[in-house]
Amino acid sequence: MSILKKLLNIITYQENIKRESFILEETADDRQGGQKVGISSPEGKTAGEYDKPEATREQEEKTTACRRSFKKPVRPAHKAGDKSQKIKNSSSAEGRQRIQASIEDTGKSSVNDLSVSASLVENRETIKELYGLPDNKDIILRDIVIGTDPAIDGFIVYIDGLVDKPVQDLLIQALMLFATRPAPQDKGKLALYVKERLLPGNQVSVQSRFRDILDAVNYGDTALFLEGCAEAVLVETKGWEHRMVEKPVIEQILRGPQEAFGETLRTNTALVRKIIKNENLTTELLKVGARNRVNVAVMYLRDVANPALVAEVKRRIGSIKTDFIVDGGMLEEFIQDSPYNLNPTILATERPDRAAASIVEGRVVIIVDGSPFALIVPATMYEMMQTGEDVYSRWQLGTFIRYLRTMAFYLAFLAPGVYLAVVLFHHEMIPTELLLAIAGNRERVPFPSVVEVLLMEISFELIREAGLRIPGIMGTTIGIIGALVLGQAAVQANIVSPILVILVAITGLSSFAIPYFSLAFTLRIYRFFYIMLGTTMGFFGIAVGLFSQIVLTANLKSFGVPYLAPIGPRTVAGADVVTRLPVFFHKKRPDYLNPQDIKRQPDVSRGWAGPENGGKND
Amino acid sequence: MIREGKFGPAEAIVLLALSSLSRNFLSYPRLLVEIAGPAAWMTPFGGLVLVLVGIYLISLVLKKNPGHTIIETTEQAFGPFIGTAVNVLIVVSAFEMLGALFLREFSESMLTTTLRFAPISVIDFSFLAMGLLGAYLGIEALARTARLIYLYVLAGLFITFFSLIPFWNFYNLLPLFGKGLARDFLLGTYATAGISEVILAAVIVQAMGGVTYFTRIGYSSMLISFGILIMLLATLVLTYNWPVSEEFTLPFLRLSRTIYLGRFFQRPEAIFILIWTIIGALKISLMLYGAAVSLARSLKLPDYRPLIWPLGLAMFIIGLLPLDMPTTVNLDNIMRRVILIPNYLLPLLILAVYWLKGRRGRAGS
Numbered sequence: 016m017s018i019l020k021k022l023l024n025i026i027t028y029q030e031n032i033k034r035e036s037f038i039l040e041e042t043a044d045d046r047q048g049g050q051k052v053g054i055s056s057p058e059g060k061t062a063g064e065y066d067k068p069e070a071t072r073e074q075e076e077k078t079t080a081c082r083r084s085f086k087k088p089v090r091p092a093h094k095a096g097d098k099s100q101k102i103k104n105s106s107s108a109e110g111r112q113r114i115q116a117s118i119e120d121t122g123k124s125s126v127n128d129l130s131v132s133a134s135l136v137e138n139r140e141t142i143k144e145l146y147g148l149p150d151n152k153d154i155i156l157r158d159i160v161i162g163t164d165p166a167i168d169g170f171i172v173y174i175d176g177l178v179d180k181p182v183q184d185l186l187i188q189a190l191m192l193f194a195t196r197p198a199p200q201d202k203g204k205l206a207l208y209v210k211e212r213l214l215p216g217n218q219v220s221v222q223s224r225f226r227d228i229l230d231a232v233n234y235g236d237t238a239l240f241l242e243g244c245a246e247a248v249l250v251e252t253k254g255w256e257h258r259m260v261e262k263p264v265i266e267q268i269l270r271g272p273q274e275a276f277g278e279t280l281r282t283n284t285a286l287v288r289k290i291i292k293n294e295n296l297t298t299e300l301l302k303v304g305a306r307n308r309v310n311v312a313v314m315y316l317r318d319v320a321n322p323a324l325v326a327e328v329k330r331r332i333g334s335i336k337t338d339f340i341v342d343g344g345m346l347e348e349f350i351q352d353s354p355y356n357l358n359p360t361i362l363a364t365e366r367p368d369r370a371a372a373s374i375v376e377g378r379v380v381i382i383v384d385g386s387p388f389a390l391i392v393p394a395t396m397y398e399m400m401q402t403g404e405d406v407y408s409r410w411q412l413g414t415f416i417r418y419l420r421t422m423a424f425y426l427a428f429l430a431p432g433v434y435l436a437v438v439l440f441h442h443e444m445i446p447t448e449l450l451l452a453i454a455g456n457r458e459r460v461p462f463p464s465v466v467e468v469l470l471m472e473i474s475f476e477l478i479r480e481a482g483l484r485i486p487g488i489m490g491t492t493i494g495i496i497g498a499l500v501l502g503q504a505a506v507q508a509n510i511v512s513p514i515l516v517i518l519v520a521i522t523g524l525s526s527f528a529i530p531y532f533s534l535a536f537t538l539r540i541y542r543f544f545y546i547m548l549g550t551t552m553g554f555f556g557i558a559v560g561l562f563s564q565i566v567l568t569a570n571l572k573s574f575g576v577p578y579l580a581p582i583g584p585r586t587v588a589g590a591d592v593v594t595r596l597p598v599f600f601h602k603k604r605p606d607y608l609n610p611q612d613i614k615r616q617p618d619v620s621r622g623w624a625g626p627e628n629g630g631k632n633d
Numbered sequence: 634m635i636r637e638g639k640f641g642p643a644e645a646i647v648l649l650a651l652s653s654l655s656r657n658f659l660s661y662p663r664l665l666v667e668i669a670g671p672a673a674w675m676t677p678f679g680g681l682v683l684v685l686v687g688i689y690l691i692s693l694v695l696k697k698n699p700g701h702t703i704i705e706t707t708e709q710a711f712g713p714f715i716g717t718a719v720n721v722l723i724v725v726s727a728f729e730m731l732g733a734l735f736l737r738e739f740s741e742s743m744l745t746t747t748l749r750f751a752p753i754s755v756i757d758f759s760f761l762a763m764g765l766l767g768a769y770l771g772i773e774a775l776a777r778t779a780r781l782i783y784l785y786v787l788a789g790l791f792i793t794f795f796s797l798i799p800f801w802n803f804y805n806l807l808p809l810f811g812k813g814l815a816r817d818f819l820l821g822t823y824a825t826a827g828i829s830e831v832i833l834a835a836v837i838v839q840a841m842g843g844v845t846y847f848t849r850i851g852y853s854s855m856l857i858s859f860g861i862l863i864m865l866l867a868t869l870v871l872t873y874n875w876p877v878s879e880e881f882t883l884p885f886l887r888l889s890r891t892i893y894l895g896r897f898f899q900r901p902e903a904i905f906i907l908i909w910t911i912i913g914a915l916k917i918s919l920m921l922y923g924a925a926v927s928l929a930r931s932l933k934l935p936d937y938r939p940l941i942w943p944l945g946l947a948m949f950i951i952g953l954l955p956l957d958m959p960t961t962v963n964l965d966n967i968m969r970r971v972i973l974i975p976n977y978l979l980p981l982l983i984l985a986v987y988w989l990k991g992r993r994g995r996a997g998s
Binding site: 436553559584585 | 747751762770771906914
């Protein structure tokens with residue numbers, strides 16, 4: 016009987032009474048359907064809201080609300096910039112009222128309009144509100160008494176881990192122990208007094224808006240608030256742990272500088288400035304990302320770069336509305352001209368010397384804080400085929416390796432497709448002896464040629480990808496597997512023919528010879544298109560692919576500069592496109608950049624070889 | 634306002650020259666050998682002179698209405714109704730028909746050359762897809778493409794010509810005037826002057842930098858194009874004698890198949906497929922672009938691109954209508970005469986209208 020009951024229990028529907036441990040509940044406004052899900056900006060608006068008229072926004076809200084009735088978005092309850100939510104966690108009614116009042120006054124839910132108060136208590140409460148203290152453990156709020164006559168109450172705020180402790184100690188010492196002068200009568204000028212009289216060294220500034228203070232503290236500075244003063248003193252105490260300047264990992268060269276960018280913006284800009292010792296080198300800082308508010312440096316030469324280009328770069332970066340940018344790669348996608356095209360139109364480099372050379376040519380360099388790669392704009396495809404070594408080596412070698420790379424460029428995406436086209440459609444092209452050799456080798460392979468090629472290409476791509484991801488200690492394993500899969504073992508197993516092993520090896524080598532990794536990735540993807548085209552339509556298919564690729568690439572632009580300049584369209588090519596002439600022939604900057612100063616050097620740049628010096632070296 | 638983009642004179646010259654070269658890869662050279670026999674190489678001379686005159690005439694027309702193309706000028710001369718009708722019936726139709734015939738001829742030549750068992754519609758569609766892409770991206774992208782590939786095309790052509798030197802027999806050129814001077818020059822002129830690039834240049838004149846460069850671009854491109862045609866015809870007759878040359882469906886293919894540079898380098902004609910296809914795609918793109926832009930300008934549309942899809946589909950369908958390759962070639966010969974109307978008759982008529990209007994104006998004043 017009991018068994019029957021159990022069976023009945025199994026097949027009968029019963030309500031699930033087991034409670035789930037955690038359910039992410041919808042927020043109240045989600046249930047009402049009146050609010051939008053989206054990325055919040057510092058002003059509290061969502062990303063799409065900025066440029067839309069009110070009517071459109073209302074319409075969209077209605078649409079979103081209707082959609083939400085059958086699709087449940089999972090949304091965190093806490094929105095950036097939503098002060099009402101933050102206030103909920105607050106313990107202080109005073110601070111809450113003040114911030115609330117600010118919101119009501121301005122009509123914006125923003126810290127942007129919050130100003131420093133003359134009351135130290137109010138400022139402390141505001142800081143506690145804004146940083147979520149005391150829950151937020153790495154924010155340090157320390158009360159101090161400045162040893163002036165009379166003594167001034169104050170407190171400092173900084174983030175533990177981002178500040179340099181010795182500098183911090185010096186700061187506190189200077190204020191608490193060595194500040195023995197009389198304090199000014201006007202307390203409103205205290206901040207200025209501290210800045211000018213009491214704090215030695217460092218970058219010190221006075222700010223009155225909480226937005227600026229938070230930005231500085233979040234970036235490793237220390238903020239000092241003083242009783243009776245409606246301003247705060249910001250002291251530069253940045254000093255977080257970071258990687259040292261190391262050798263380039265991706266863009267290695269034999270001859271030339273061996274430094275690479277790191278993750279610290281200031282170090283990176285200094286590395287460039289170390290090379291270009293010129294007062295016209297300008298570094299502008301822009302903030303991107305509503306959540307992480309990352310600093311983006313825009314570097315250019317004021318008297319060389321085209322002002323329209325600089326303005327366009329700043330316009331594009333300034334218009335980005337997103338919550339989080341952590342690397343130049345993310346920024347690249349936001350600002351590039353044709354994001355749907357496979358070809359990269361922005362050049363990323365980890366070499367300060369390359370970035371500096373680009374700036375001197377009239378380009379603009381963009382460095383994202385935390386990214387060890389600088390973005391160079393505008394960039395043409397020909398520049399993506401060049402390295403610094405081409406110029407650091409003798410010009411004959413530079414020219415030779417560039418032509419070698421050009422050959423590698425074509426081989427990297429065409430070789431397997433052309434092989435298939437020839438083997439499947441155009442046997443007449445192959446000399447008889449070679450044809451017999453290929454046929455003899457393929458005799459024992461059971462797969463069609465295309466399967467054979469795809470098998471090898473996919474294996475090669477897998478090995479390459481695994482080689483990148485595999486932990487260093489296991490690195491040798493991938494070599495062994497690679498040798499087995501792409502080598503003699505595969506041939507002996509009659510899976511592939513020997514000629515194909517050679518073909519895949521040449522293709523792989525060619526793709527590694529492309530100096531810019533992003534372009535090399537592009538060619539890897541193109542290769543599979545050409546394999547399909549060559550298999551289905553022979554040389555006609557290859558031609559279809561080539562025409563489409565050429566016309567699509569010719570249509571590309573990088574920040575207003577044609578991607579294939581100076582060949583398509585034809586502009587003044589100069590002495591450094593594919594063929595590299597000696598550096599004393601590099602008289603002009605690239606014409607397509609339209610720099611303010613086109614001339615790099617005079618016609619006779621080697622003064623010693625001029626006729627007036629008796630030189631006869633030409 | 635239609636945004637066409639801009640490109641320089643060098644790109645314009647190469648674009649028009651390559652577009653004009655496309656006929657060399659089809660059965661067209663055979664027709665010229667048929668007309669003049671061993672003097673086939675002389676036939677383009679008369680055509681070249683007429684084409685240069687045509688370019689000059691169009692430049693005179695364009696100067697009457699600077700800042701505009703032949704489409705707006707026609708409308709201004711004949712009035713909005715007749716002008717639009719003339720544009721649509723003569724210019725747009727010419728581009729559309731020529732595009733359709735080239736589409737079919739190139740597809741047929743691919744079938745003959747390499748893809749013998751493929752359905753014609755597949756090849757036709759592949760060419761159309763390339764044409765659509767090229768026309769959609771616009772004349773600027775096409776001009777840059779032409780600039781990027783012209784060296785490869787010229788290298789391919791000259792390698793073909795010079796690789797055949799061992800097979801040349803100069804006695805094949807005799808009798809020097811072939812089937813008679815009258816045939817060489819009169820029929821030859823008639824057969825070679827009908828090229829679409831004259832009217833195409835008048836349609837894309839603003840993208841080429843305006844009327845200032847028009848004659849220079851036109852003359853240079855036609856000299857290159859006709860020069861290569863003359864070299865091709867001479868090579869054809871020198872390599873094979875004229876009665877044999879008359880029999881080739883695709884003379885250029887035959888020439889490239891003849892190349893023998895030793896045991897290892899023989900039968901390289903497959904490589905030329907790349908050149909033929911790319912030139913063919915460029916030509917079809919230009920015809921489609923010309924038709925779409927002319928129609929958009931005639932109808933005062935702000936953009937030409939929505940017209941590309943219907944015009945492309947029409948081109949595809951018209952291209953499949955002829956029964957076979959010989960019918961297509963015959964239709965092509967007829968179209969070569971029809972194109973003389975927009976190239977030469979239309980500018981003459983416009984000039985006459987302007988002259989009459991000017992005379993009436995002078996009489997009135």
